[in-house]
Each structure stands twice: as C-alpha cells, then as structure tokens.
Amino acid sequence: MKKIIVPLKNRSYPIFIDNGALGQLRPLLKKKQAQKIVILTNSTLNKLYGHLLKKQVSKYEVCWITIPDGEKYKNSATLEKIYKQLAQKKIDRKTILITFGGGVVGDIGGFIAATYLRGIPYIQIPTTLLAQVDSSVGGKTGIDLPYGKNLVGAFYQPQAVIIDTKFLKTLPRREYLCGLAEVIKYGLLGNALFFRYIEKNHSLILKKNSQVLKKLIATSCAMKAHIVGHDEKESGLRSLLNLGHTLAHSIETLTNYSRIHHGEAVAMGLGYSALFSLKKGWLTKEEHKRILGLLKKLNLPTQWPKLNRKKYQHVLSLDKKAVGKKINYVALKKIGKAFLIPLTVEEITKFI
Amino acid sequence: MKKIIVPLKNRSYPIFIDNGALGQLRPLLKKKQAQKIVILTNSTLNKLYGHLLKKQVSKYEVCWITIPDGEKYKNSATLEKIYKQLAQKKIDRKTILITFGGGVVGDIGGFIAATYLRGIPYIQIPTTLLAQVDSSVGGKTGIDLPYGKNLVGAFYQPQAVIIDTKFLKTLPRREYLCGLAEVIKYGLLGNALFFRYIEKNHSLILKKNSQVLKKLIATSCAMKAHIVGHDEKESGLRSLLNLGHTLAHSIETLTNYSRIHHGEAVAMGLGYSALFSLKKGWLTKEEHKRILGLLKKLNLPTQWPKLNRKKYQHVLSLDKKAVGKKINYVALKKIGKAFLIPLTVEEITKFI
Numbered sequence: 001m002k003k004i005i006v007p008l009k010n011r012s013y014p015i016f017i018d019n020g021a022l023g024q025l026r027p028l029l030k031k032k033q034a035q036k037i038v039i040l041t042n043s044t045l046n047k048l049y050g051h052l053l054k055k056q057v058s059k060y061e062v063c064w065i066t067i068p069d070g071e072k073y074k075n076s077a078t079l080e081k082i083y084k085q086l087a088q089k090k091i092d093r094k095t096i097l098i099t100f101g102g103g104v105v106g107d108i109g110g111f112i113a114a115t116y117l118r119g120i121p122y123i124q125i126p127t128t129l130l131a132q133v134d135s136s137v138g139g140k141t142g143i144d145l146p147y148g149k150n151l152v153g154a155f156y157q158p159q160a161v162i163i164d165t166k167f168l169k170t171l172p173r174r175e176y177l178c179g180l181a182e183v184i185k186y187g188l189l190g191n192a193l194f195f196r197y198i199e200k201n202h203s204l205i206l207k208k209n210s211q212v213l214k215k216l217i218a219t220s221c222a223m224k225a226h227i228v229g230h231d232e233k234e235s236g237l238r239s240l241l242n243l244g245h246t247l248a249h250s251i252e253t254l255t256n257y258s259r260i261h262h263g264e265a266v267a268m269g270l271g272y273s274a275l276f277s278l279k280k281g282w283l284t285k286e287e288h289k290r291i292l293g294l295l296k297k298l299n300l301p302t303q304w305p306k307l308n309r310k311k312y313q314h315v316l317s318l319d320k321k322a323v324g325k326k327i328n329y330v331a332l333k334k335i336g337k338a339f340l341i342p343l344t345v346e347e348i349t350k351f352i
Numbered sequence: 353m354k355k356i357i358v359p360l361k362n363r364s365y366p367i368f369i370d371n372g373a374l375g376q377l378r379p380l381l382k383k384k385q386a387q388k389i390v391i392l393t394n395s396t397l398n399k400l401y402g403h404l405l406k407k408q409v410s411k412y413e414v415c416w417i418t419i420p421d422g423e424k425y426k427n428s429a430t431l432e433k434i435y436k437q438l439a440q441k442k443i444d445r446k447t448i449l450i451t452f453g454g455g456v457v458g459d460i461g462g463f464i465a466a467t468y469l470r471g472i473p474y475i476q477i478p479t480t481l482l483a484q485v486d487s488s489v490g491g492k493t494g495i496d497l498p499y500g501k502n503l504v505g506a507f508y509q510p511q512a513v514i515i516d517t518k519f520l521k522t523l524p525r526r527e528y529l530c531g532l533a534e535v536i537k538y539g540l541l542g543n544a545l546f547f548r549y550i551e552k553n554h555s556l557i558l559k560k561n562s563q564v565l566k567k568l569i570a571t572s573c574a575m576k577a578h579i580v581g582h583d584e585k586e587s588g589l590r591s592l593l594n595l596g597h598t599l600a601h602s603i604e605t606l607t608n609y610s611r612i613h614h615g616e617a618v619a620m621g622l623g624y625s626a627l628f629s630l631k632k633g634w635l636t637k638e639e640h641k642r643i644l645g646l647l648k649k650l651n652l653p654t655q656w657p658k659l660n661r662k663k664y665q666h667v668l669s670l671d672k673k674a675v676g677k678k679i680n681y682v683a684l685k686k687i688g689k690a691f692l693i694p695l696t697v698e699e700i701t702k703f704i
Contacts, residue, residue, distance in 0.1 A: 080428060087499035090669055115467070118494060118505040119585070142470060147439035153470040154506060233471070317442055 002218045006137065007229035011157050015137060015221050019210055021164040025056040025098075028123065028160055034096045037062045038086065040109040041100040042069040045127055048170055053100055053125075063089045067105065071257045074104045074144050076152075082112050096121050096159070102128035102175075103135040103262065107150070110141030114156030124158045127167040129179020130263050133186070133220035136161050138228040138238075144257065148318045149249045155233055163221070165213050178263020180205065180298045181244070185270060186220045188291065189243045192336025194219050199290070202297045240338050243330040244269030246348065250315040251304055264301050271295060271302035272351070277332040279351050287335050309349050316345040354570045358489065359581035363509050367489060367573050371562055373516040377408040377450075380475065380512055386448045389414045390438065392461040393452040394421040397479055400522055405452055405477075415441045419457070423609045426456045426496050428504075434464050448473050448511070454480035454527075455487040455614065459502070462493030466508030476510045479519040481531020482615050485538070485572035488513050490580040490590075496609065500670045501601045507585055515573070517565050530615020532557065532650045533596070537622060538572045540643065541595045544688025546571050551642070554649045592690050595682040596621030598700065602667040603656055616653050623647060623654035624703070629684040631703050639687050661701050668697040 001024075002017040016024045029037070037060045039053065046066050065085050067078055097120055099109030106124055113122035126136035142153020168176065187195030197215070198205065204212045224241065231238040248265035260268075274291040277283040283291075295302045316327065326342040333339055353376070354369040368376045381389070389412045391405065398418050417437050419430055449472055451461030458476055465474035478488035494505020520528065539547030549567070550557065556564045576593070583590040600617035612620075626643040629635040635643075647654045668679065678694040685691055 076428070076432060083497055083504060084499065087497060087503060087670060115494075115504050115506055117503065118492065118507055140470065142467075145435055145439060147436065151439060151469065152435060152467050154467055155470055318439060 002214060004218065004222050004225050006157070006225040008157060008232060013158060013160050015161040015163060015225065017163045017165070017214060017218050017221065019165045019214070021162050022052060022056060022125065022166070024160075024162050025053075025123070025125070026059075028162075029057065029060065029096065032096060032121070032159060034060055036060065036091070036095040038065060038089070038091060038095055038097045039063070039100055040065050040067070040082065040097060040105055040112065042067055042102070042105055044069045045101045045105075049100075049127070049167060053098075057098075063091070067108070069104075071104055071144070071252075071262070074108050076143060076145075078108060079112065079143055082108070083116065086112070086116055091116065091120070093117050093120055096123060098123050098125060099136075100125045100127065101131075102126065103131045106131050106136050107140075107142055107153070110139070110156055110158065111143060111153055113158075114141050114154040119156065121159050124161045126161070126163060128171055128175055129168055129217075130175070130182055131179075132163045132165075132168075132217055133179055134182045134224070136163070137221055137224045139232070148315070149252055149257070151318075157232075161221075163217060165210060165217065168208060168213065174261065175263075176208070177299050178261050178266075181263040181267040181270065181295075181300055183216050183220050184294060184298070184300075185241075185243050185266065186223045188270065188332065188335060189240050189330070189338035190223060190336060191219070192334075194223075195294070195335050199294055199297075202294070205298065236340075239328055239340055240330055242328075243332075243338050244273055246316065246327060246329055247272050247304060247312075250312050253315045253318075254307055254311055255305065260305070267295050267300035267302060268304040272304055273330065273332060275351055276329075276348075280331065283332050283334065287332075290335065304352065309352050312349050312352055313345045316348060354566060356570065356574050356577050358509070358577040360509060360584060365510060365512050367513040367515060367577065369515045369517070369566060369570050369573065371517045371566070373514050374404060374408060374477065374518070376512075376514050377405075377475070377477070378411075380514075381409070381412065381448065384448060384473070384511060386412055388412065388443070388447040390417060390441070390443060390447055390449045391415070391452055392417050392419070392434065392449060392457055392464065394419055394454070394457055396421045397453045397457075401452075401479070401519060405450075409450075415443070419460070421456075423456055423496070423604075423614070426460050428495060428497075430460060431464065431495055434460070435468065438464070438468055443468065443472070445469050445472055448475060450475050450477060451488075452477045452479065453483075454478065455483045458483050458488050459492075459494055459505070462491070462508055462510065463495060463505055465510075466493050466506040471508065473511050476513045478513070478515060480523055480527055481520055481569075482527070482534055483531075484515045484517075484520075484569055485531060486534045486576070488515070489573055489576045491584070500667070501604055501609070503670075509584075513573075515569060517562060517569065520560060520565065526613065527615075528560070529651050530613050530618075533615040533619040533622065533647075533652055535568050535572050536646060536650070536652075537593075537595050537618065538575045540622065540684065540687060541592050541682070541690035542575060542688060543571070544686075547646070547687050551646055551649075554646070557650065588692075591680050591692055592682055594680075595684075595690050596625055598668065598679060598681055599624045599656060599664075602664050605667045605670075606659055606663055607657065612657070619647050619652035619654060620656040624656055625682065625684060627703055628681075628700075632683065635684050635686065639684075642687065656704065661704050664701050664704055665697040668700060
C-alpha cells in the first residue's frame with residue numbers, strides 16, 4: 001500500500017494507492033466515526049463495482065445517489081437534483097459523502113460537499129486514471145456552465161482519497177489513454193526522469209501492468225500533493241498544472257464537451273504547448289519530437305481541431321485564469337521544466 | 353469612524369462603521385489595486401443610493417448587476433442569471449465584487465464570490481440594519497432551496513465591510529425593527545450591560561438617533577467579530593449566534609418566506625427561547641418578562657404562528673445544524689448568557 005500525504009496543516013489528508021486499496025474505506029470510516037453516509041456515483045460504475053463498495057459500508061445508513069455517466073451532466077441541473085435528494089434524506093453536517101466515479105462524479109460531488117449546509121466532509125474514490133492522477137487530488141471542485149468549463153466551483157479538500165488500480169481493468173481503452181495524457185503532463189512540467197520512465201515503459205503501460213500503473217499514479221499524485229501543499233489556491237506554483245489545459249478547455253468548449261474527451265484535449269494542448277515552445281526557441285527540435293513521439297506511442301492525438309482562430313480567441317478570453325487582459329500560459333523551457341508566461345489571447349493562438 | 357477587525361489571521365478584515373462610511377470605499381479599492389469591479393445590488397437600493405456608490409467607483413470599469421428586491425429571489429434561478437452576466441462580462445479572478453444591499457444581496461453575492469471561478473474577492477456594503485449587525489459580517493454566504501433556508505452556501509470571508517448608517521434613514525420602519533431583533537439577540541446571548549443599554553435607550557433607538565445607532569451596530573459587530581474570530585466554521589462558540597434562529601428558520605419556511613420577515617421570525621424565536629428557558633427553570637419570571645417587554649417596546653412580535661406542532665417538527669428535522677437526530681438548541685441561562693443544548697425536535701417544540 002502506497003500512502004501519500006497532501007500537506008495542508010490541519011486539513012492534510014492521505015492518498016492510498018494500490019490494487020485493492022478500496023479495502024481502506026472501512027477502517028477509514030470507523031476512524032472518522034461516520035454515522036450516516038451518502039454515496040454519489042454514476043450508473044456505469046454502480047453496475048460494475050457497486051457491490052464492492054456496498055460491502056465496505058454495510059455497517060452504516062447509506063443514501064445512494066446515482067447520476068448519469070458523462071461530462072454533459074456536470075451542470076447545475078444535476079446539482080439541483082442532488083441537493084433535493086440530500087434535503088429529502090435529511091443529511092446533516094456529520095454525514096460523510098463518498099464520491100465513487102470519474103472526474104465528473106468527483107468534481108460535482110466535491111462541490112456538493114463544499115456547499116451543502118456550507119460544507120460536509122467527503123472522501124474521493126476515483127475510478128478512472130484521469131481522476132486518479134489529477135482531479136481527485138487537490139480539492140478543486142466544480143461544475144460547467146454553458147459559457148465555459150468549471151466556471152463555478154470551490155477549493156474544498158477531501159478527508160482522504162482512495163485509489164484502487166483494480167477499477168482500471170474495465171476502464172475503456174479510450175478513457176485509459178486520456179488519463180495517460182495527464183501522467184505525461186507531470187513528467188513534462190517537472191520531472192524529466194519520470195518522462196524518460198514513461199518513454200521506456202510505454203508498452204507495459206498500454207498493457208496496464210499493475211506495478212507500472214502503481215508507479216505512474218504514485219509519482220503523479222506525489223507531484224500534485226507537493227504542488228498543492230505549496231499553493232492550494234493556485235496563486236503561483238499550482239498554475240503549472242495547467243500545462244496543456246488552457247487550449248484543452250477551449251477545445252472542449254468549442255466541441256460542446258462531446259466529441260473530444262478531456263484527456264484527448266489535454267494531449268492536444270500538450271502538443272500545442274510543445275509547438276509553441278519550439279517556435280519561441282525554448283524547446284529544441286529534438287525535445288519537440290520526443291514529446292510528440294511519446295504522445296503518439298500512447299495513441300494520443302496531438303493535433304487540435306482546425307477551427308477558425310477567432311473562435312479559439314473568443315473562448316480563451318473567458319478563461320477563468322485570465323488576469324486583466326492577459327492569461328498565464330504554461331510553456332516549456334525543456335522536458336521536465338515548465339514556466340508561466342502572461343500572454344494575450346492573440347499571442348497564445350499565434351501558431352494555431 | 354469606528355473600525356473593528358475580524359481576526360482571522362491572513363484573512364482578517366476591517367469593518368468600517370459611521371454615518372458616511374461609504375467614503376471609505378474609494379481608498380479601499382485603491383489599496384486593493386482594483387482593476388475591474390462588479391456591483392451587485394437590488395432595484396430599490398439602486399434607485400435610492402446608486403448615485404452615491406457610482407461616485408466612489410467612477411475611476412473603474414464597472415459591471416452593474418441589479419436583482420429584484422426580496423428574500424424569494426435568494427435562490428438558484430437568481431444565481432444562474434448572475435453567473436451568466438459574469439461570464440458575458442468576462443469577469444476574471446482579480447475583479448472585485450461589491451455587494452450593495454440587504455441580507456439577500458449580501459448572502460447571494462457572497463456565494464457568487466465564493467464560487468465564481470472558485471473564488472473572487474468581495475466587499476460587503478450592507479444597507480439594512482439586519483445585514484449591518486449580522487449577515488454581512490462573518491463570511492456566511494448562501495441561497496435558499498425550496499426545502500429550507502440557506503441549505504446551500506459557503507464560508508467565504510469578504511475583504512472588508514463598510515457600514516454606513518446613512519442608509520438606515522430611508523429604511524422602512526418594519527425592516528428597521530427587524531434589525532433590532534438581532535441587536536437584542538447580542539445583548540441576550542452575551543452582554544447583559546448592552547441589553548440594559550438597549551432597554552434604557554429604546555425611545556432614542558426608535559427615533560434612529562445617530563449616536564445610539566452607531567453604538568448599537570459597533571457593539572453588535574464587535575461581538576460577532578470576536579465570536580467569528582474564535583470559531584469561523586461554527587463548530588462551537590459561533591452556534592450561540594443561532595439564539596432565536598432555530599425556530600425562526602422554521603417559521604420562515606412554514607410561511608414560505610413571505611408574510612413574516614426574518615427579523616420578526618427571530619424576535620418570535622427569541623420569545624420562544626425565553627419561554628423555553630423559563631419553563632425549564634433556567635430563567636426567572638422577572639427575566640422572561642424583561643425580554644418580552646423589550647421586544648414589545650421595540651414593536652417586535654413575540655408570538656410565533658399557531659401552527660400544528662408536527663409541521664414545526666418536520667421542518668426542524670431538516671435544520672442544517674442537526675447532528676444525528678439531535679439539534680443544538682440555544683437556550684438562556686440568564687440575560688447575557690446563552691448556552692447550547694442538544695435536543696430532539698420533540699423536546700424543542702414542547703412549549704409551542
């Protein structure tokens with residue numbers, strides 16, 4: 001069992017990572033003196049693994065809430081439905097909310113926890129690789145608005161994160177690859193050795209080798225925990241985690257969060273960031289080639305949708321990280337070293 | 353100018369109180385290096401005092417958002433409309449939101465600030481007595497759901513609170529009296545001398561005497577600042593501020609937030625708490641009489657609606673402060689000393 005602590009003083013919490021880590025839930029609930037539990041999950045997960053979760057919470061009064069599967073349900077309509085069920089079930093502030101699913105369940109569930117009764121405790125059990133290495137750690141919660149992704153949300157830390165690699169066995173290949181885009185991101189932004197490790201092990205990675213998976217997730221989570229511990233509210237360092245994401249969010253908005261999945265959009269964003277940094281003379285041709293090569297080896301797309309540049313610019317101008325008229329864009333100095341640079345939307349989209 | 357600090361370490365902030373305190377806004381915005389400003393207000397306030405506020409922000413790019421006046425608009429529909437305008441105006445994280453109005457504007461505006469882009473800075477300028485002595489201080493933000501009051505919200509502290517007693521001149525008498533209910537609450541729960549002061553000055557209070565007003569507001573805010581500084585998230589001490597509010601929220605829910613105003617409901621709740629504490633043998637008959645006498649002198653109601661006890665019990669069971677099956681009820685040991693006692697809804701409603 002790998003255990004990583006997200007260091008946030010009196011709000012610090014552990015991340016458990018292993019094949020079978022779900023077994024940590026029962027002792028954790030006992031330690032937290034849980035009385036009542038709410039489980040938020042989606043229909044797909046519930047069918048596949050609901051029975052495993054049920055075993056862990058058999059001692060408690062449990063309210064199950066199941067939402068449909070998909071990013072398009074990460075909206076205020078779903079939020080209202082969940083609030084209604086919590087009110088009907090008379091949920092109190094001692095109730096522990098468990099989010100069991102991918103990024104959508106985690107993000108919306110975390111926001112529910114942050115806002116219902118002005119905050120109730122919650123535990124994240126992410127079941128997709130993307131959620132395991134990224135969205136479940138660090139307390140970013142939220143929903144999408146019709147005008148942009150994650151425009152409404154809160155920083156609200158969970159009590160714990162339980163990452164069971166077993167759930168990845170049934171994860172559709174496309175979703176699995178999406179998670180790998182975020183894993184590559186960690187190597188790119190701050191750990192050249194890790195990037196090299198991913199390159200070397202790309203075929204084992206595609207085979208979902210257990211040991212390699214654990215290493216990928218633990219390294220990614222440890223990097224994220226370190227960054228979040230230093231900059232919880234994203235006033236500096238944490239912004240580096242947006243590598244590839246500025247463009248990714250635009251792509252998702254322009255394609256209505258449907259055709260292209262988040263991880264694919266991130267891969268495109270990483271590809272663009274590599275191109276941008278090459279054109280600016282920061283990255284060498286060799287490095288640019290390695291980055292695109294790795295993305296391709298892991299069957300990830302590197303080319304963003306060929307849409308009118310103006311469309312990208314319009315959506316980028318809504319970016320919530322915008323400061324005045326400039327956006328903090330994440331570029332690459334080299335593999336393993338990202339940096340922030342404030343740019344106008346015109347500058348950012350120059351090479352689209 | 354009276355200045356009180358809410359002591360919350362790196363999130364500490366000042367409350368300015370005076371006739372003319374609005375003049376503090378301009379230097380404050382300069383100090384905060386404001387670039388863009390959003391003003392959230394209601395239609396009534398905007399007509400009466402919008403021009404005064406406009407003068408203070410004349411140097412900035414301002415986005416005005418006006419919502420209708422009334423508690424029934426403190427809901428998710430209003431929230432969505434505001435989010436939409438913020439997205440359209442491309443509000444970024446450096447934008448300062450100013451809430452200019454009573455409790456509804458402050459609560460919903462605070463929640464907008466807490467959640468838009470996962471948090472933007474805001475300044476409270478409360479214009480009703482109720483908001484000035486209570487809801488604008490302490491960072492409680494939120495909206496009502498059809499199932500209960502303030503069921504959704506966040507703890508999110510403002511950058512500053514500016515309390516200008518000038519706005520009280522045009523405040524309708526009924527709303528003014530509502531604020532006095534909260535003022536009496538502070539005396540009752542923790543300051544017998546202040547309670548005596550209110551008794552002695554009741555006729556000057558009804559005449560809105562400037563000096564007396566400033567004293568009432570400053571004492572109330574200082575007590576609230578002290579309590580919030582010790583217990584921001586309401587895990588103990590802060591719960592005392594709920595004196596009169598457990599029943600008040602039920603009354604408001606049962607009357608659909610329409611017929612009875614919040615302060616009136618609080619006065620009824622104080623009356624009930626006094627009766628409850630008398631029946632339990634904690635308060636003397638003399639003290640009970642003084643409490644009801646003061647409420648009456650200030651033209652506040654003391655008798656709750658005569659509804660079926662079961663209805664009160666049903667609504668109370670949804671109370672967000674409920675812990676397991678008991679609710680922390682605030683009772684009175686004596687005038688100037690409140691205490692918490694966990695009770696079932698049946699016990700709480702025994703004397704209704």
